[in-house]
Amino acid sequence: MRYLPALSFLLLLSGCLLHPLDCSRFRNGKFKSTLKGHPYFVERYGSFQTEYLVGAKDSMLMTFTVDWLNDYTYTLHPTPATLKKYPKIKPGEMVTVQIIHTTPNSYTVRAERSIWERAYVEEFTKTE
Numbered sequence: 001m002r003y004l005p006a007l008s009f010l011l012l013l014s015g016c017l018l019h020p021l022d023c024s025r026f027r028n029g030k031f032k033s034t035l036k037g038h039p040y041f042v043e044r045y046g047s048f049q050t051e052y053l054v055g056a057k058d059s060m061l062m063t064f065t066v067d068w069l070n071d072y073t074y075t076l077h078p079t080p081a082t083l084k085k086y087p088k089i090k091p092g093e094m095v096t097v098q099i100i101h102t103t104p105n106s107y108t109v110r111a112e113r114s115i116w117e118r119a120y121v122e123e124f125t126k127t128e
Helices: 004-018 080-085
Strands: 029-035 038-045 048-053 060-068 073-078 095-102 106-113 120-126
Touching: 060 080
Parallel strands: none
Antiparallel strands: 029 038, 029 120, 038 048, 048 060, 060 073, 073 095, 095 106, 106 120
8 A cells, every 4th residue: 555656757757758749830830829918920931930929018029049959858059140139148158948748730849948946838730
């Protein structure tokens, strides 16, 4: 009886390892989320990603190059245009994004950047 929690954990872990996330349908396309109560859009095609926030006082448009590290992790590097438009972003900075959950029409990410105090978790819905 005292081994039941450990056994349950091992079974859960093995189930996760046997059924890895299928992130292929989220490598390219248009996705939507919300940021500070406003629509937030991501368009990702090949090695290029555009992000934009609509309707907020501080609406923004940023572009990044995308480097996939594996099936569920990628890095975002700001383009020269983004660095010029947003001087607080320094050359060489990057965001590491890991897809941690998927549904047929959405995915949840955990994103980290070296200057952020903590990682953030966000869900995106595929719109196209």
